[in-house]
Amino acid sequence: MIRLLSLLLLALGALAAPLQADDRLPPAPYAYRQLDNPVQEQKAQALMETLRCLVCQGQSIADSDAPMAGDMRNQVRQRIAAGEEPEAIRQWLIERYGDYVSYAPRITASTWPLFVLPLAILVLAFLLLRRRFAAPEKLS
């Protein structure tokens, strides 16, 4: 019975295998290879850690083994090697995918409340607390 069951499982596994198909092409030249110039590689690494993988959206392209993330690393490294500035590459990607592709926060028309609100709340809290602590002194 167990043998039969394991045979069945094996058959199921064989059926499921094609579903896991992914591309068989070797990774892009600079997907897993660092740049020879350590300064450039450091720049590329810092940028890659703040770019979102588009097919595995919780990871940066530096963290992901998805083929598309490899292609993005390849592109980042080649552009850095060609002398492009990291922020120019980020901008190039934002022009294509929107702010979503970048993990580095930007102050824009829709994000400024995120930066202003905490400051406003701190100021408000400070004013309220000052009133509260100042009041008894005046009374005494």
Add this chain to the structure above:
Amino acid sequence: MNEGAPRTSRWALWLPLAVFGLFVALVLYGLLRPASRDIPSTMIGKPLPAFDLPAAQPDRPGLAQANMATGKPRLLNIFASWCIPCAAEAPQLGELARLGVEIDGIAIRDHREDLAAFLARYGNPYARIGADDVSAVQLAMGSSGVPETFVIDGKGTIRYQHIGDIRADQIPMILQKLQEAGQ
């Protein structure tokens, strides 16, 4: 009431709870709303990026940006033989080609033999197929996966992006987008 605290009206006491309630409502709204994983390209309305891809198959020419501005709207299908939804989409692309729509393809990270087998099995609706082995054109288009289909107008401007496979009931919508791009 008590003498030290600043005078506050009764409703103000409920304010923190109300703010908290609002916050909970916002979180629930965010949690329960069906999330979309699609990343729309921000290249819609912009001209195609410059590219020139080699032929992915011996019987079809490669694809360059210049080939797309033919004066007539075309579809640009980004696909791969290793992509299962692409196989599901093939009959719909075949139907569109039968209806006279011109379709060009970009094969992403694909082996030539795999692609040949895929086209032999699922049909070949493409006028041209470019091979994009490092996703370079895909990235330049703002496309984030396979399959995706772009409507390109006669001047070579990107007019519409369809993310995911084209379903049978979406064919009229695609034809509509092509017609809009032709106006």
